[in-house]
Amino acid sequence: MRRAGIARHPWTWGAQVGWSALGLLLEAATLVAALQGVRGGVPVLDTIAVYAALRLLWSLLPVTGAPGAADVALLLALTALGAPLASACAAVVTSRLLAFWIPAALGSVLSTGFEHRLLS
DSSP states (O other), X not given: OOOTTOOSSHHHHXXXXXXXXXXXXXXXXXXXXXXXXXXXXXXXXXHHHHHHHHHHHHHHSOOTTSXXXXXXXXXXXXXXXXXXXXXXXXXXXXXXXXXXXXHHHHXXXXXXXXXXXXXX
């Protein structure tokens, strides 16, 4: 008997964990690239560690009722690591645009197009 939501094969579970880790790494790399691009002055490993810790916190305590709270937390963490405020703001906005808002908008446009094809 198979329980809902639990993978049957360990390879499936391993693939899910691997893809999730890759997604987290790519989001962290986007933040690192944005921060280095605006001369944020924070070491790469420190930025990755802070982003990973914040993502873990966000998964444990979702902030769905407070839009922008995750971005503010990331901004505060980067400034606490020594990034200038303007650089940290630019890096957070750029990384969130590249890793979240642009893919979400593109997915919305594409899903609307595909839904239109399926209904007609």
